[in-house]
Amino acid sequence: MIQVYNTLTRQKEIFKPLTTGVVNMYVCGPTVYNYIHIGNARSAIAFDTIRRYFEFRHYHVNYVSNFTDVDDKMIKQARRDGITVPELAAKFIKAFDEDTAALNIEPATVRPRATENIPDIVAFIQVLLDKGYAYVAAGDVYYRARKFAHYGELSDQNIDQLEQGASEHTVDEETQRKEDPIDFALWKAAKPGEIAWSAPWGQGRPGWHIECSVMATKYLGDTFDIHGGGQDLEFPHHENEIAQSEAKTGQKFANYWLHNGFVTIGDDDEKMSKSLGNFVTVHDLIQQVDPQTLRFFMATTQYRRPIRYSEATLKEAANNLQKLRIALDNLSYRQKDVAAGLDPEIEQQLTKLTAAFIAAMDDDFNVQNGMTEVYELAKLMNIYSEQQVVREATLNHLLSSFTMWLQIFGVSFQPKALLAADIEQLLQDRQTARANKDYQRSDEIRDLLKAQGIVLEDTAQGTRWRRK
Template identity: 90%
Template structure:
């Protein structure tokens, strides 16, 4: 039984999908005006891991994640670059896809763009206008936040607090157009030369919040199971999504709200963000480190907890990943030297580990405790690989569990470079060369394999190999 922490109720709840065996998820995607930094990647990885675990537990997951491809930042960046907003969006959507593929993030079921849904956005806003939840002002359209009686519940704030905060952070010119400082934009009138669409209330473009309400309900229905995103989106973005959506439909928007923690950097654990200028892009980082190491680093911290990024924490993740890879290689090596049947004692240990792993992950995706069981499985694999007799069925059960559990974390020990059969052929050629005292050829093969990241270990049971 899976339990999730619901931000809206501020407690863990048993997950009960609207439709048995199915999970409908919406996760806020990036604004595509730059390369994603590892704080952005944290959200993509956290919810990809959650998605994979639901699938591991037998659910069919529909996963929607949007691209914000028009807003103030995009307009300004396109102007600086001397290109159009759609050209800027295409460039960084491609970059996002490349970077997340490198991190082994599965593509969403759909990646809708805001600009692909303008007619739906206009229709949505019109309903809010007709219901009195929105009003026009100098070509803009604003939402009457105070009219929605549950406004502030998600972020646990009251109207007075929100009004004070809105007054401090809203430009004077925009404040003058609003009926109330806490009201927010559904539609923004276009300035000369800006990208714009025609709406009944004037030329302009959608506000940030409305697009997610439109796309979530369009693809998943008026009510769906899980809405996710970073903690920084609780207010105002997600708060506003709830207000817009429930005012329009009269239905609960999302049953469970999940928010991932920040990536912090430096001695003061400062939040990593583009606005603070302290970010590291995935695009740059994966040129320097193995993308699988970065994925492993991100995926093995429980999604609600912050991740402290540094060279030392990344190095620690690389070392732990290498230990798991060695356990995988050690047992893989014994696949060519097995006996029929099963090993009952080892199978019993595996059963206990499986139960413990599932119990940990069912508890709001507690990946740290889940990884504890994976490390225990790695120990079991190392011990078993040294046994004189290894049973084929048990070896396969161990390998299948190990690879399946790690795939939830996005880790897959796929061979790179030389294929396993090619490595085995070269090792046999090296053995033959040593037998024939052709040590020059033996050394050449060792050096060739080393250049491909293959480490040889000559043992009493024969020559073993593993990938670095």
């Protein structure tokens, strides 16, 4: 049974989906005014890994993740760039698609944009106005936070102690228009020259929080299984989503709330963010680092724990990834020389490793403990590849398990095809040279292959190869 840590209840709970065999999941996506940094990528990778594990456990996952494609930051950035807000959004949605594809993040089942759902947002706000949970002030529409009885429960805050300006999307000039400093904007009246849409209360654009409430309930229903996002979204964003959604529908919004930890940087473990100016974009980093290494680095830390980013931690991830690649290459090489049947002793060890892997991952997606079993499987594969007799069925079971487990972490190694005819000939020439004790020629062939990125390993079973 899969257990998840529910931020709302602050405890682990057995996951029970609303529909057997189906997971309905909403994860807050980016505001598309810049390239995503690796802190943003951490959330996308964490929930992609969770999604993949649910699928590994035979769930069908409906995964909805939005784009915020209009807000104050986007309006300012578009003005600085001399383009329209839609043009800015199009540019960085394309960049997001390219960067996340490089990290092997599966596209969401549905990827709605705020600007594509304006009529639904307006209708949602009208219900809140009709119910008395919202009010119009000088063209803006605000939500009465104190009217919602459970406000503050997700983030474990006392409503009487909450201070004005909790949301970065609220500016000081709004204070006089609000009935209460903790009220938050559902709709913002347009200033001259700004992008805007029509609503019964005037021209404007949606507030940040209302977008996710509308898109989550539109595509997943009034109540769904999992809502995810970064820890920084617990308050005010997710708190506000709950308040406005449950006030509108009268139903529980999401059954489980999952939040991923931050990426930190520097000796003082400072949170990485655009506002602090200490961020590294994925767009730049994947020009310097193998994207699969970055994916592996982030996917192998349990989602609720912080990740400390540095060149040293990236290098360690690259080294570990290479060890796994070698284990796959070693066993794949033996596919040329297998006996029929299976090996009961190895099969028994694989069964134990599989049970331990599932137990670890079922425990709130504990990827560190899960990776322990992956490394144990790699060790078993290396040992088995050295045996004189390798059984075909067992070899395939090992390779299949190893491949499926790594795919959960977004890692995919392609077993190498046979060497090209010219390289095969070089290997034969090298064998002949060694037999004739022509070691100079043997070394020349090894160096030639090395120049092509091929490393040779002489073993008792013959010469095998791997790429650097």
